[in-house]
Amino acid sequence: MSHPVEIDPILLSKVSKPARYVGGEWNSVVKDHDRVKLTVAYCFPDVYEVAMSHLGLRILYALLNERPDVAAERVYAPWPDMEDLMRTKGYPLFSLETKTPVRDFDMVGFTLQYEMSFTNILNMLDLAGMPIFSKDRGDDMPLVAAGGPCAYNAEPLADYIDIFFLGESEESTQLLADTIIAWKEGGKPGGKKGLLKELAKQPGNYVPSFYDAEYDEEGNFKALVPTEPEAKAEIEKCVVADVEHVFFPTKPIVPNIDIVHNRAVLELFRGCSRGCRFCQAGMLYRPIREKTPEQLVKLAKDIVANSGYDEISLMSLSSADYSCLPELVDQLLEAFKGQKVSVSLPSLRVDSFSVDIAKKVQQVRKSGLTFAPEAGTQRLRDVINKGVTEEDLLSACENAFQNGWSTVKLYFMMGLPTETDEDLAGIADLAYKVLNLYRSVTHKNNGKVTVSVSSFVPKSHTSFQWFGQLPIEEIERKQQYIKGLIRDKHISYHYHDAKTGRLEATFARGDRRMGKVLYEAWKLGCKFDGWTEMFDYDRWMKAFELAGIDPDYYAARNRSLDEALPWDHLTSGAAKNYLKQEWRRAERAELTHDCRRLSCTGCGVCPNLGVSIIDRKAGDAHGKNTFSC
Amino acid sequence: MARIRLAVKKDGALQFLSHLDFARAVRYVIIRANLPICYSEGFNPHMKLSFASALGVGVSADIEYLDMELAEKIPVSDVMERMNEMSPQGFAVLDGRYVDPKAPKLMAIANYAVYTLRGPLKEDLSQDGLNAILQRFNEAPSVPYEKVSHKGKHRVRTIEVKNHVIDAIHGHVKDGDVYLTAGIYQTSEGAIKPIQVWEVLEKDFGLPVHADMMLARRTGIFVRKDDGKTASLFEGYDER
Structure with a gap:
């Protein structure tokens, strides 16, 4: 029998934000483990405030807890002060709902949202009192699973995770739960391996221990060879065809402390087909599938009534692309009239239409608008297939300035393929054009333009997956070059730490051998690497040295189009030939339409996965599923 | 417009909330309960909701009071029932009544709070030993506490503990923990925090505890009159 972890509140009061560790939130679900057939611990490898803001885990948590035979609970990474307390006093990692030790669950599932959270996964396994390597965890240990965008390049984690789930899990999770329950009730035939064999047959499931990685004489990755009959040569993602009716939680957990995104979330659609060539999400979540405004309004009403939230965020990859956005916003404002519920748009498209919508929803605070032109010249924007022109940006800004906004944030990337200093100068140039536009529209000199430039990280499953990241010195030179071009105090310029980006790149295109680096880094004490104050680059370099691996082999190397890639067996449905074709078009600065x-x-994606685009306004064209609203 | 005063509690999962987080949690309860709460005018409308005190992180309260303005006078029992149905663990509405809309703010009248302080002992302590320590404190004519402000410059301000702890502290020892009952009086100069009283007892009176290992539970909050008598915050502000 499992004993809950009890921590004296006096000890807990000594750590920062103890409320992170006590649970008890409204809409959290507490079940008696003796009365369910399956227990699942959903783990987010970051701190409470970040983890609680993530929609995906909220969906799966609510979905599984709808079932009377399953208890799903939450586990987040304790901040180092809490970790110290737990290690000193011998408290194992526990769940927020019933304070059950993580190692006593049937399944432990991690979400992989960003590479810089990987060390926290190892640390959480260790804090749970579980061996961190998959091969060392016996049949008495929970099944350790992982899903999320980084599962599409699962290899750096292959030694630690028993099974990866690719794609959207609303439907496959039900099958997973049924399979594990049947296996348990059948006396666990074949032990954990027997279960994995069964699961490996199901769509979207990847069991890394059922494959051997092969390398050529030069040490380049050659192939991943199945070693079990159940192991498929290619694992295709799961996808939900009917987004309109798919489960969506209307009883979100309401945190007691403030979190990063503390508001109700409405998911307008899945996918994005704009085809920006740097964007991994744009490839992974295809095709576009919209919900109807009627369904969204209904969900919104339920969510507000059940949560008490007074703000709803319209979330999607590019929310302004929602085909019925004006209608939806009108209907939402009407539905919540007199209730002081506000609607917010997390991202704006670079055009005047988006500003019109922003105007409608942000009637109160004109806090500032954010646009992402991504590159400074038309040529480079064409290379990355960001179908945005200078005219689009300036008309969006003009509309904003005419309507009372005085602050504009512009997001760019640097280190993109084919980039020259001319493209970087274009960034400064655009910032000046926007600022001068403010001056000419308002005849005032209190405008503010914030330019934020991140360094590009090539990601798997994109058309830029073959491109090598620029060396840190070159990124830093570029950062300074732009800095030298911006001399107006009304323009503030920010750039990201190039070192973090380099590390991210090693994992984003890494193979199984990166697992060794991860292990060394964790042993050296690396954790919370996504937190600037915690990130220790030198320690990471030491880990590479100890593992005998050159980070540039993964981060900086240009890969040839015909070389085998460590993630070729994991597919989003998009054909590798399509990505190659897109890469060649990028080199020629040719646009590909939406x-x-x-x-x-x-x-x-559509023919491979048997799904189709669902656009609520397009009219019936090209044989797509389209509806009119 | 009607002003309702509620007695509520803060403990369990909510014990570790700051005042701002607690106030937000209560706002969510009010929205979920679908009460006709009034909002302030202006660009950033605020719920018309105010509390008797700002309870610190870690301080639980058997009783706290809040006032809300409602657009419609709903029976008190309905308000309580609707809020309690929508309350997270650690919050509950215990009692309520409508008060005169012109009554002074809770913050302005609540000036006396009684706490139970609990913390582990560093060494064995008998009841007699504890009594002797508390007697020395209770009989001391003056107990200065030096408050060091860490924000900005290192400023030191001296608080006279005896201006705030005006009744005798008493206590007992149980299972290796010491429990103290202390009343804290708020003057025009403010008050002293329970943890500061604890710290003084450790530092200047030899209470064998860790100065920073204590949890406070507030067992009552009152209006203390000049004659030393205390009254409930519900008393004396009935609607006319």
Whole structure:
């Protein structure tokens, strides 16, 4: 029998934000483990405030807890002060709902949202009192699973995770729960391996221990060879065809302390088909599938009534692309009239239309608008297929300035393929153009333009996956070059730490051998690497040295189009040939149109996965499922 | 417009909330309960809701009071029932009544709070030993506490503990923990925090505890009159 972890509140009061560790939030679900057939611990490898803001885990948590035979609970990474307390006093990692030790659950599932959280996964396994390597965890240990965007390049974690889930899990999670319950009730035939064999047959499931990695004489990755009959050569993601009716939680957990995104979330649609060539999410979540405004309003009403939230965020990859956005906003404002519920748009498209919508929803605080032109010249924007022109940006800003906004944030990337100093100068140039536009529109000199430039990290499953990241010195030179061009105090310029980006790149395109680096880094004490104050680059370099691995082999190397990639066996449905074609078009600065309403561009996702685009306004064209609202 | 005063509690999962977080949690309860709460005018409308005190992180309260303005006078029992149905663990509405809309703010009248302080002992302590320590404190004519402000410059301000702890502290020892009952009086100069009283007892009176290992539970908050008598915050502000 499992004993809950009891921590004296006096000890707890000594750590920062103890409320992170006590649970008891409204809409959290507490069940008696003796009365369910399956227990699942959903782990987010970051601190409470970040973890609680994540929609995906909220969906799966609510979905599984709808079932009377399953108890799903939450586990987040304790901040180092809490970790110290736990290690000193011998408290194992426990769940927020019933304070059950993590190692007593049937399944422990991690979400992989960003590479810089990987050390926290190892640390959480260790804090749970579980061996961190998959091979060392016996049949008495929980099944350790992982999903989320970073599962599409699972290899750096292959030694630690028993099974990865690719894609959208609302439907596959039910099958997973049924399979584990049947296996338990059948006396666990074949032990944990027997279960994994069963699961490996199901769509979207990848069991890394059922494959051997092969390398050529030069040490380059050659192939991943299945070693069990159940192991498929290629694992295709799961996808929900009917987004309109798929489960969506209307009883969100309401945190007691403030979190990063403390508001109700409405998911307007899945996917994005704009085809920005740097963007991994744009490839992973295809195709576009919209909900109807009627369904969204209904969900919104339920969520507000059940949570008490007074703000709803309209979330999606590019919310302003929602085909019925004006209608939806009108209906939401009408539905919540007199209730002081505000609507917010987390991201704006670079055009005047988006500003009109922002105007409607942000009637109160004109806090500032954010646009992402991503690159400074038209040529480079064409290379990355960001279908945005200078005219789009300036008309959006003009609209904003005419309507009382005085602050604009512009997001860019640097280190993109084919980039020259001319493109960087274009960033400064655009900032000046926007500022001068403010001056000419308002005849005032109190405008503010914030330019934020991040360094590009090539990601797997994108058309830039073959491109090597620039060396740190070159990134830093570029950062300074732009700095030298911005001399107006009304323009503030921010850039990201190049070192973090380099490390991210090693994992984003890493193979199984990166697992060794991860292990060394964790042993050296690396954790919370996504937190600037915690990130220790030198320690990471030491870990690479100890593992005998050159980070540039993964981060900086240009890969040839015909070389085997360590993630070739994991597919989002998009064909590798499509990505190659996109890469060649990028080199020629040729645009590829959005397939949502125009002709199919041939990425292969729809035919491969048997799904289709659902656009609520397009009219019936090109054989797509389209509806009019 | 009607002003309702509620007695509520803060403990369990909510014990570790700051005042701002606690106030937000209560706002969510009010929205979920679908009460016709009034909002302030202006660009950033605020719920018309105010508390008797700002309870610190870690301080639980058997009783706290809040006032809300409602657009419609709903029976008190309905307000309580609707809020309690929508309350997270650690919050509950215990009692309520409508008060005169012109009554002074809770913050302005609540001036006396009684706490139970609990913390582990560093060494064995008998009841007699504890009594002797508390007697020395209770009989001391003056107990200065030096408050060091860490924000900005290192400023030191001296608080006279005896201006605030005006009744005798008493206590007992149980299972290796010491429990103290202390009343804290708020003057025009403010008050002293329970942890500061604890610290003084450790530092200047030899109470064998860790100065920073204590949890406070507030067992009552009152209006203390000049004659030393205390009254409930519900008393004397009935609607006319």
